[in-house]
Amino acid sequence: MPELPEVEVVRRGLERWVAHRTVAEAEVLHPRAVRRHIAGADDFTHRLKGHRIGTPSRRGKYLWLPLEDTQQSVLAHLGMSGQLLVQPHEAPDEKHLRIRVRFADTLKTELRFVDQRTFGGLSLHDNTPDGLPDVIAHIARDPLDPLFDDEAFHQALRRKRSTIKRALLDQSLISGVGNIYADEALWRARLHYERPTANFTRPRTTELLGHVRDVMNAALAVGGTSFDSLYVNVNGESGYFDRSLDAYGREGLPCKRCGTPMRRRPWMNRSSYFCPQCQRAPRVSS
Secondary structure (H helix, E strand, C coil), rough: CCCHHHHHHHHHHHHHHCCCEEEEEEEEHHHHCCCCCCCHHHHHHHHCCEECCCEEEEEEEEEEEEEEECCCCEEEECCEEEEEEEECCCCCCCCCCCEEEECCCCEEEEEEEEECCCCCCCEEEEEECCCCHHHHCCCCCCCCCCCHHHHHHHHHHHHHEEEEEHCCCCCEEECCHHHHHHHHHHHEEEEECEECCCCCCHHHHHHHHHHHHHHHHHHHHCCCCCCCCCCCCCCCCCCHHHHHHHHCCCCCCCCCCCCCEEEEEECCCCCEEECCCCCCCCCCCC
């Protein structure tokens, strides 16, 4: 699933190509693409028509298109393979095209939602007073948000009495961090993924947040991380941060810091990549 940098790259592309355009018509080509819109495909297309799209917004991994003249937004779930592409009208339909949105202007480009695995989709939701779709009101601010509260995160981290990677992936504590960037930030911070959070000091939390922000900004600068063709920006271009990864996916390769072979361990139906020398496992209490 795309993490914060990938979703932010898509959001920036939508801001350039879709913001402040009025929907002329929408077409749903596969019902699963609007399954989270409970009223169904016909209602979804009817309620979009004639509305002007505002500036696309994001919180963590969640992306939405506000409708300027309403208190509603179109929430995009990218899932494992969802893509929001801006294409010329005459471009051939993609094999897995699920939704098409055309605009009432002369730019001759349309917005397409393409999703090979059909885990993602679009849905229309009421906004909270803060401008978020109501279904994601519980999602915490992300570390690149200017209003992210470092001290509140530190206190929540200590109260959580969890392990650090679990905490980083808890979207109610901090949003936008997924498996890739958690492993990268923990490698940079020299922290094992099973380190308990209860004894984190403020300096340790501050250092870790700095690494989280640094790795995400570095990924943003090169368009995010693409391991295959499923993640692309709105123009169909891949990101290149996979070439700069220090931990994720590097099992058996030498640690870039100390030369020790990197390891991979199964973790919560995922994998964790780490250096056994730089990121020592916590001692188990007897």
